[in-house]
Every structure is written in structure tokens, then in C-alpha cells.
Amino acid sequence: MTTQMRASDQxxxxxxxxxxxxxxxxxxxxxxxxxxxxxxxxxxxLDDLTPLTADLPDPTPPKPERGRRRGPGFDPRVLPVLLVLAAVIVLTHGFAFPLIVVAFLAMKFGMWRHRHPARM
Structure with missing residues (x-):
């Protein structure tokens, strides 16, 4: 009776x-x-599979991506555009609600975030 583990197709x-x-x-x-x-x-x-790759280096790990990647969601670069549109609405119609929305978005998505100096 053998104690070896059988190899699967995977x-x-x-x-x-x-x-x-x-x-x-x-x-x-x-x-x-x-x-x-x-x-x-x-x-x-499984023991029959081991020698087939024993002389090969370990598989290459995936390389981390460079740069900051944004996930789905709101892009803070559109805040200045929204601010201009809100100002036009306020000036032409006297309706201030768009400014409240833009102010909320700016606070939530970091238009006025404090930037901390790099720590060493």
C-alpha cells in the first residue's frame, strides 16, 4: 500500500x-x-511531478505596479470644473445649493487636505 498523494489534473x-x-x-x-x-x-x-521542475527557478511573482492607481469613484480633478459651474448657476439664477454640493465634495475628496511632510 502506497502513502503517496495522487496528482490531480490541476x-x-x-x-x-x-x-x-x-x-x-x-x-x-x-x-x-x-x-x-x-x-x-x-x-x-505528486512526487513524480517534483523532479520535472526541480532545476527551474521559482515562478516569477507579479511585479507591483508603479504609480498611484485610482480605483473607481470620484476623481477630485473635476472639483474645479464643478466649482465654476456652481458659480455660474449662482450668478445667473441666485440659487446657492450647487456651492454647498461642491464644498461637500471638496471636503470629502481632499481638495483642502492637509499635506504632512514626509516622515523619515
């Missing part, structure tokens, strides 16, 4: 992806990869 596919990535990075030749892929699909146990 385990085999992960190994095949790693082998294909290794070919793309120039770590394996195409004939080497084809041979290893054939062995991958023949593998019955």
Missing part, C-alpha cells in the same frame, strides 16, 4: 504552465520541455 496543468514559462524565458529548449510535459501527463503521484 497539479499537472500547473507543472505544464511552469514548463511553458521556462521555454518562454529560455531556460528549457523545446525538445526538453516536450519530454517533461509528456512525463507530466504520465505522472500519477
Amino acid at each position: 497539479d499537472r496543468e500547473r507543472v505544464v504552465e511552469r514548463l511553458n514559462e521556462a521555454v518562454g524565458r529560455g531556460l528549457l529548449t523545446l525538445p526538453e520541455a516536450e519530454e517533461r510535459i509528456a512525463e507530466t501527463y504520465k505522472a500519477r503521484f
